[in-house]
Amino acid sequence: MIFQKTREEIELMRHSNSLVSKCHAEIAAMLKPGVTTISLNVFIDKFIRENGGVPSFLNYKVGDLRFPFSACISVNDAVVHGFPSNLELKDGDIVSIDIGVFKNGFHGDSAYTFAIGDPGDEIMQLLKVTKESLYKGVEKAIYGCRVGDISWAIQDHTERKHGYGVVRDLVGHGVGRNLHEDPQVPNFGKRGNGPKLNPGITLAIEPMINMGTKDVYYERDGWTVRTKDKKPSAHYEHSVCVQKGKADILSNFTEIEAAEKANPNLRSDYY
Secondary structure, eight states, rough: OBBOOOHHHHHHHHHHOOOOOHHHHHHHHHOOOOOOOHHHHHHHHHHHHHHHHHSTTTTTTEETEEEEEESSETTTEEEOOOOOOOOOOOTTTTEEEHHHETTTTTTEEEEEEBBBBBOOOHHHHHHHHHHHHHHHHHHHHHHTTTTTHHHHHHHHIIIITTOEEEEESOOOOOOOOSEEEEEESSOOTTTOOBBBOOBEHHHEEEEEEEEEOOOOOOOOTTSOOOTTTOOOEEEEEEEEEBBBOOEEEEEEOOOHHHHHOTTTTTTTOOO
């Protein structure tokens, strides 16, 4: 079932997403070679709770599996759902951080990929195109379009125009009182297909784009998804509300980008 939110519910979701964005900005200021991903997870958990929220991902259950961390932190060829660990980030890594916050009855959900040091122009181009594709998809999250219009816009920009691999095994989703709601929002598809988009529908649009093959595999932990050819993957995500004429983006990259540019340990000349 696809839920349409009231104005009051949308504002509650905006607040949850604002907290997600502020957390990302704090992380952007911390990132540098030598930082462990488990230390980032500890900070994220503390930040969310100190601001009155609960980490959406901690103990999230799929089948018999529960996600054991407060954030998904995926490095290089890890597409999504990476486990934080004692791994130290190094110059040339890219790290995708996915954060969810549950507050006032609603979830906020947003992801961002950071470049540690200098991964090189080829990888920076992957980040640039993936981020661009997110906004191409958001442009189609309007009344009168269908989910397939979002999907097609992302696939067209990343796969058809740039030759990247669009992950098929994982998709975006509705978001609201539940972290994952209907409809599913693939990053591939045909224009004019899928459910109609009506005002008040809230979606998490999240291109997961690989430098090489679209094919992925799951690690033994049952969560971490990696590219089959070991090439890097980028992931950006906004929570948005469908409206007439222009989508309402509930999450915000402005603070994140400012912190990213201010951190000399990050490369941010790709947008």
